[in-house]
Amino acid sequence: MQAEREIPGTPIFGSEEARRGLALNKMCFSFNDATNRNAFKQDEDAYCKKYGLTPQQREAVKHRNVLEMIEAGGNVYYLAKLAGIFGLNVQDIGAQQTGMTVEAFKKMLVEEGK
Amino acid sequence: MARIIGGIASTHVPAIGNAIAKGLQNDPYWKPFFDGFPPAQDWLAKVKPDVVVVFYNDHGLNFFLDKMPTFAIGAAETYENADEGWGLPVAQPYPGDADLSWHIAKSLVADEFDMTICQEMLVDHAFTIPLSLLWPGANNRPVRTIPISVNTVQHPLPSAARCLKLGQAVGRAIDSYEKDVNVLIVGTGGLSHQLDGKRAGFINKKFDLMCLEALQQHPEQLTGYSNIDLVELAGTQGVEILNWIAMRGALTGRVSKVHSNYHIPISNTASALLVLENQPAKPELRLAG
Numbered sequence: 001m002q003a004e005r006e007i008p009g010t011p012i013f014g015s016e017e018a019r020r021g022l023a024l025n026k027m028c029f030s031f032n033d034a035t036n037r038n039a040f041k042q043d044e045d046a047y048c049k050k051y052g053l054t055p056q057q058r059e060a061v062k063h064r065n066v067l068e069m070i071e072a073g074g075n076v077y078y079l080a081k082l083a084g085i086f087g088l089n090v091q092d093i094g095a096q097q098t099g100m101t102v103e104a105f106k107k108m109l110v111e112e113g114k
Numbered sequence: 115m116a117r118i119i120g121g122i123a124s125t126h127v128p129a130i131g132n133a134i135a136k137g138l139q140n141d142p143y144w145k146p147f148f149d150g151f152p153p154a155q156d157w158l159a160k161v162k163p164d165v166v167v168v169f170y171n172d173h174g175l176n177f178f179l180d181k182m183p184t185f186a187i188g189a190a191e192t193y194e195n196a197d198e199g200w201g202l203p204v205a206q207p208y209p210g211d212a213d214l215s216w217h218i219a220k221s222l223v224a225d226e227f228d229m230t231i232c233q234e235m236l237v238d239h240a241f242t243i244p245l246s247l248l249w250p251g252a253n254n255r256p257v258r259t260i261p262i263s264v265n266t267v268q269h270p271l272p273s274a275a276r277c278l279k280l281g282q283a284v285g286r287a288i289d290s291y292e293k294d295v296n297v298l299i300v301g302t303g304g305l306s307h308q309l310d311g312k313r314a315g316f317i318n319k320k321f322d323l324m325c326l327e328a329l330q331q332h333p334e335q336l337t338g339y340s341n342i343d344l345v346e347l348a349g350t351q352g353v354e355i356l357n358w359i360a361m362r363g364a365l366t367g368r369v370s371k372v373h374s375n376y377h378i379p380i381s382n383t384a385s386a387l388l389v390l391e392n393q394p395a396k397p398e399l400r401l402a403g
Contacts, residue, residue, distance in 0.1 A: 004269075004342060005342055007313075007345060008313065009311045009312030009313030009314075010308065010310075010345060010346070011310050011311045011350065012269055012342070012345065012350070013267065013268055013350075014268070014270070015269070015270075018179055022180075025178075026178070026179075028174070028199075029174050029178045029179075032175060032196065032197055032199045034197060066310070067311070067312070070310055075268070076309045076350070077173040077174050078174050080199075080200060084201060089381075090309050091381070091382065093314070094309065094314040094315045094382055097311060097312055097314045098313075098314055098315060099312075108315055109378070109382060110378070110379060112317040113319065113377070113378025113379060113384075
């Protein structure tokens with residue numbers, strides 16, 4: 001087996017993350033259902049408790065902070081379902097993670113095509 | 115006998131679904147992307163596939179991380195789409211071809227690809243969006259479909275070499291099917307993009323253009339990259355090129371390019387389209403093989 005190597009700023013969703021993130025990702029998976037999205041919006045604490053989020057995961061969700069959620073084992077495809085509840089799209093979360101404004105992030109994407 | 119008429123690879127970014135729903139095809143942001151598709155649609159109208167085999171990755175609609183198959187094949191007469199949680203309109207069901215699905219599944223297992231076989235399988239945007247792009251409009255169900263899901267979500271992922279071999283095995287399976295059907299192979303996702311981490315927004319035009327070239331005549335060149343190499347060069351979600359490589363593997367004859375398009379950005383992604391025709395291998399090559 002090849003040893004994994006670090007790529008700066010690039011999370012790899014592997015065995016450690018899958019194990020650490022299961023509760024958070026399971027909660028996000030539940031957001032495929034509109035009833036569950038509404039239940040989360042109505043009582044976030046109760047909903048997170050129901051899915052057994054770790055304290056680190058609960059704090060990350062409370063902070064609406066994607067890098068913290070990834071650190072807590074969140075997978076970005078599942079986190080995107082949660083981000084949608086907060087009204088954030090992938091440019092918004094890209095800007096948040098890179099510390100850029102959304103406009104600057106979008107401009108960077110356009111520049112990469114030139 | 116069944117014939118593999120060609121392969122198409124296309125980006126599957128969810129935002130495309132919203133753009134279609136809102137009719138933004140001529141919007142300046144979207145036009146360079148949507149303008150890539152009419153040549154593909156015209157070619158499809160000419161070659162008339164009966165069945166489409168779609169290599170794609172599920173993003174947490176049908177499969178959750180509790181049970182994550184490396185390779186799964188649908189074996190149903192109908193595939194439904196459903197709410198994915200991010201506001202895309204839900205697509206109408208797609209007709210399947212369970213006879214051909216089971217034929218492929220049996221052939222793959224005999225060929226040492228131990229597939230997860232799904233008699234019920236929800237298909238997500240990675241399946242629906244490319245089909246909506248290739249057959250636009252309300253009635254975009256002129257073909258029967260067979261979904262094949264590749265895990266590009268949770269590492270360890272299958273290697274590029276393994277995905278190419280899976281495609282080749284699917285190609286052999288279709289070549290041995292007795293019914294007279296034209297089969298199109300589709301691979302979806304990519305090209306370079308990264309949604310997560312401080313490197314979010316990473317795109318690699320040079321690498322993508324090299325891949326678009328290599329996929330035409332020398333897909334085996336791409337099997338030299340490990341998945342960590344692909345993450346580094348194409349971004350965390352750029353590994354979806356594994357679906358493209360599997361598609362290309364299934365084209366077992368003489369392959370020629372019909373059309374391609376490449377445009378940055380669509381959402382956070384370098385979007386791309388590649389249309390390849392597959393002619394039967396020359397008879398002498400068949401005998402030699």
